[in-house]
Amino acid sequence: MKERRIRVGDVSLREYQLNTVVVGTGAAGYNCADRLYSYGQKDIAIVTEGINRGTSRNTGSDKQTYYKLTLSGNDSDSVREMAQTLFEGQCVDGDIALCEAALSVQGFLHLVELGVPFPRNRWGEYIGYKTDHDPRRRATSVGPYTSRMMTECLQKSVESKDIPVFDGFLAVAILSDGETCGGLLCLDCKNAENPEDRYVAFKCKNVVWATGGPAGMYRDSVYPLGHLGATGTAFAAGARGKNLTEWQYGLASVRPRWNVSGTYMQVLPRFISTESDGSDEREFLNDFFSDKGQLLTNVFLKGYQWPFDVRKVEKGSSIIDILVYLEQKKGRKVYLDFRTNPCCEEAGPSGGELDFCLLSEEACDYLNRAGACFGTPIERLRHMNQPAVDFYLDKGVDLSREPLEIALCAQHNNGGLAIDAWWQTNVKGLFAAGEAAASHGVYRPGGSALNAGQVGSTRAAQYIAARRQGDADEIVYENSLKKTLQECRQLEAPAEANSAYNIQRLWDEAAMDMSTFGAAIRSCQGIQGLLQRVRQRRTELPETARIASPSQLPQLFRLRDMLLCQQVYLEAMLNYLTEGGDSRGSALYTNPAGIHPHGQLPEEFTYRLEQEGGSGRIQEVLWNGQDCEFFWRSPRPIPEDDDFFENVWREYRQTGNVY
Ligand SMILES: Cc1cc2nc3c(=O)[nH]c(=O)nc-3n(C[C@H](O)[C@H](O)[C@H](O)COP(=O)(O)OP(=O)(O)OC[C@H]3O[C@@H](n4cnc5c(N)ncnc54)[C@H](O)[C@@H]3O)c2cc1C
Known part of the structure; x- marks a missing residue:
C-alpha cells in the first residue's frame, strides 16, 4: 500500500493506493480480508466506520443459528440437496445457491479452526438441529451470540496477519463510472473538523462492500443500535439492487x-x-x-x-x-x-x-x-x-x-446488491458480501444468512486473488474522484453555513415513515405517498440539512445514503405492485380484490396471497442518478452436475478454469 498527499481542485487529501479495500468489520468483511491474505493478495486494507459496530458483533437471539451441510448422524444430505433447499426459497439464483451449499463446509470448518466453539460430540460429529425452512438438521449454534464469536475469532486472525484497518472511516462514495470501480472515498470521522484531513481517497482495483443490511431506513428495528448499512452508496455507484422487496x-x-x-x-x-x-x-x-x-x-x-x-x-x-x-x-x-x-x-x-x-x-x-x-x-x-x-x-x-x-x-434484508457467482456486482471490481449482497429470496432457512456471509466473502476473495490483481483504472479513479469531491462540497458547504443541527430530526421523520408505510404492511397508496416525500427530502437535502460543526458531517453523509436507499427500496415495492405482485414472505400488500380474513381488521388488511411457488421472477433495479430502471428475469438455474472426477481434475489443473 502506498500513501501520498494529493490535491483535487481546492481539496487537499490523503491517498492510499492498493489492490483491494474491504469495507466493514462484520463477519463477512473480516472473513474476506482474512481469505484474501491467505490466497496471496496481501496488498489490502479494511475500512470501517467502527471496528465494534455492525450486526454480527452486536446482535444475537435465543439460539443464534448457523446453517451448513449436515455433518453428523446418518441423515442423508448432499451439496445438491442443500442447494435445492436454498433455491426453493423462491427468486434465488441457482448458481449462488449451489456455491452456498458447496462452500458451507469450508466456511464452517474455517470458523471451527479459528476457535468458534460449535458443539460436537466425542466422535467429532457436529450435531445439528432443524431450523425453519429446513428439511434436514443442518442448523447449529454456539448460543445467543454465535455471530459475535465468529466476528471475534475472525478479527483475531486478521490482526495476526497485520492487515491494516482504517477505523473510524466512513465510506461516503464508491469511485466508479457505473461500469468499473476505481476506488473509494472516505470521511475520516476523527479528523472531520480539519478540511485537509477530512477526506481520504483509496485508489484500488477492487472494493468489497460488506456493510451489512440497510437497517437505518427503519425506526422499528431489531438491528443493533448504530448499525445503519450503506447500500444507498452502492446504488449511487451504479450497482444493481435485487429482491429489495424481501425482508424479515x-x-x-x-x-x-x-x-x-x-x-x-x-x-x-x-x-x-x-x-x-x-x-x-x-x-x-x-x-x-x-x-x-x-x-x-x-x-x-x-x-x-x-x-x-x-x-x-x-x-x-x-x-x-x-x-x-x-x-x-x-x-x-x-x-x-x-x-x-x-x-x-x-x-x-x-x-x-x-x-x-x-x-x-x-x-x-x-x-x-x-x-x-x-x-x-x-x-x-x-x-x-x-x-x-x-x-x-x-x-x-x-x-x-x-x-x-x-x-x-x-x-433482515433477504435482498440487497445483485451479484454473480463470484459475488461481483454489475460494476466490475465492486463485490458485495454478507447481508449487503442479495443471495436470498422470499424465504430462507434460519441461519443461512451467516453461512451466506462466509461463503460470499470467500468467493469474492478467491476471484480477486486469481483474476483481479494489479492497480486501479486511472481514468475511472481520477474522473470519479473529482466529480465526487465536488458533490461532497456541494452537500457540506450549505449545511455548515447554518448552526441549528437538524439531522436527527430529519432522520427520525424518515425512519418513522418507512416503518409505517414500507415495512411489513404495505399499500400502493401508502408507498406512493411516502415516495413523494422521500424524493423531496432527498433532492432538497442540501438546502434543508443543518449541522453545527464539521464533526457532524458523518451524520449528514449517512442521511444522504439512507434517503437514497429508502427511495430505491420504495420504488422497488411500487414496481412490484405495478407488475401484479401479491403478498408473500414477510410483506402484506393491500389488495381490494383479495380476501379480508378478519372482519375486525381495517380494510388495509384485504390482501391476496401469491400463488404457491409464485411467478418466480426476480426483480432487479438500477438507480441511474435520476430514476430507477427495472429488470425482471427468471432465476438462474442450479448448474448441471459435472461429477466425473477425471474431467474436473484435468480442467482444474489447467489454471483458471474455474473462474
Ligand atoms: C436480532 C438478529 C438476529 C439474527 N439472527 C440470525 C441467526 O440466527 N442466523 C443468521 O444466519 N443470521 C441472523 N441474523 C442476521 C445476521 O446476523 C446478519 O445478516 C449478519 O451478521 C450480517 O453480517 P455482515 O458482516 O454482512 O454485516 P455487519 O455485521 O452488519 O457488518 C457491517 C460492517 O460494515 C460497517 N459499515 C457499514 N457502513 C459503512 C460505511 N459506510 N463505511 C464504513 N463502514 C461501514 C459497519 O460498521 C460494520 O463493521 C440476525 C440478525 C439480527 C438483527
Whole structure:
C-alpha cells in the first residue's frame, strides 16, 4: 500500500493506493480480508466506520443459528440437496445457491479452526438441529451470540496477519463510472473538523462492500443500535439492487433490541398497550379475540413462528404481529407484561390463575411436559429459561417489575446488491458480501444468512486473488474522484453555513415513515405517498440539512445514503405492485380484490396471497442518478452436475478454469 498527499481542485487529501479495500468489520468483511491474505493478495486494507459496530458483533437471539451441510448422524444430505433447499426459497439464483451449499463446509470448518466453539460430540460429529425452512438438521449454534464469536475469532486472525484497518472511516462514495470501480472515498470521522484531513481517497482495483443490511431506513428495528448499512452508496455507484422487496420483520423489544421469540412467548405474557404518556393501559388482544383459548394459543405459537409470515395471518399466529402494528399505528406503546397472567382482567390488578385447558392440545402438552403449567409468566420464564430473564436483567430491565416495550421490527434484508457467482456486482471490481449482497429470496432457512456471509466473502476473495490483481483504472479513479469531491462540497458547504443541527430530526421523520408505510404492511397508496416525500427530502437535502460543526458531517453523509436507499427500496415495492405482485414472505400488500380474513381488521388488511411457488421472477433495479430502471428475469438455474472426477481434475489443473 502506498500513501501520498494529493490535491483535487481546492481539496487537499490523503491517498492510499492498493489492490483491494474491504469495507466493514462484520463477519463477512473480516472473513474476506482474512481469505484474501491467505490466497496471496496481501496488498489490502479494511475500512470501517467502527471496528465494534455492525450486526454480527452486536446482535444475537435465543439460539443464534448457523446453517451448513449436515455433518453428523446418518441423515442423508448432499451439496445438491442443500442447494435445492436454498433455491426453493423462491427468486434465488441457482448458481449462488449451489456455491452456498458447496462452500458451507469450508466456511464452517474455517470458523471451527479459528476457535468458534460449535458443539460436537466425542466422535467429532457436529450435531445439528432443524431450523425453519429446513428439511434436514443442518442448523447449529454456539448460543445467543454465535455471530459475535465468529466476528471475534475472525478479527483475531486478521490482526495476526497485520492487515491494516482504517477505523473510524466512513465510506461516503464508491469511485466508479457505473461500469468499473476505481476506488473509494472516505470521511475520516476523527479528523472531520480539519478540511485537509477530512477526506481520504483509496485508489484500488477492487472494493468489497460488506456493510451489512440497510437497517437505518427503519425506526422499528431489531438491528443493533448504530448499525445503519450503506447500500444507498452502492446504488449511487451504479450497482444493481435485487429482491429489495424481501425482508424479515418480527416482534422485538426496543430497549434493548432483542427478538422476543421462543420462551418469551411460550410462557404467555400479557400484551398491553398504553397512550404515549403511560395512561389508559389495555390488554388489547382481548378486543380482537372473543375466544381466550385462541388468543393464548396464537401467543404461544409466536414463540417458534417468529418472523411475520403473511401465510399465517388468516389462520395462524401472524395475526399477533398485525395487532401489535395496529396499536403502534394509533401512536400507542405496546408492551409484554410478564408480571400477571393474560385474560384475567376480572381478577383485578394482581391478576388471576391461568386456565391452561383453554390452550390448544399442542401448546398445553408442551407446557405440561416443561412442568410450566403454573404461576405467572415471569415464574414460568424463570422455570423454563432463566438465562432469558438474566439477559434483560444484564441490560437493566427487570421483567418481574416492569413491562417490556416491543414493536414489529425489521430484522433482515433477504435482498440487497445483485451479484454473480463470484459475488461481483454489475460494476466490475465492486463485490458485495454478507447481508449487503442479495443471495436470498422470499424465504430462507434460519441461519443461512451467516453461512451466506462466509461463503460470499470467500468467493469474492478467491476471484480477486486469481483474476483481479494489479492497480486501479486511472481514468475511472481520477474522473470519479473529482466529480465526487465536488458533490461532497456541494452537500457540506450549505449545511455548515447554518448552526441549528437538524439531522436527527430529519432522520427520525424518515425512519418513522418507512416503518409505517414500507415495512411489513404495505399499500400502493401508502408507498406512493411516502415516495413523494422521500424524493423531496432527498433532492432538497442540501438546502434543508443543518449541522453545527464539521464533526457532524458523518451524520449528514449517512442521511444522504439512507434517503437514497429508502427511495430505491420504495420504488422497488411500487414496481412490484405495478407488475401484479401479491403478498408473500414477510410483506402484506393491500389488495381490494383479495380476501379480508378478519372482519375486525381495517380494510388495509384485504390482501391476496401469491400463488404457491409464485411467478418466480426476480426483480432487479438500477438507480441511474435520476430514476430507477427495472429488470425482471427468471432465476438462474442450479448448474448441471459435472461429477466425473477425471474431467474436473484435468480442467482444474489447467489454471483458471474455474473462474
Ligand atoms: C436480532 C438478529 C438476529 C439474527 N439472527 C440470525 C441467526 O440466527 N442466523 C443468521 O444466519 N443470521 C441472523 N441474523 C442476521 C445476521 O446476523 C446478519 O445478516 C449478519 O451478521 C450480517 O453480517 P455482515 O458482516 O454482512 O454485516 P455487519 O455485521 O452488519 O457488518 C457491517 C460492517 O460494515 C460497517 N459499515 C457499514 N457502513 C459503512 C460505511 N459506510 N463505511 C464504513 N463502514 C461501514 C459497519 O460498521 C460494520 O463493521 C440476525 C440478525 C439480527 C438483527
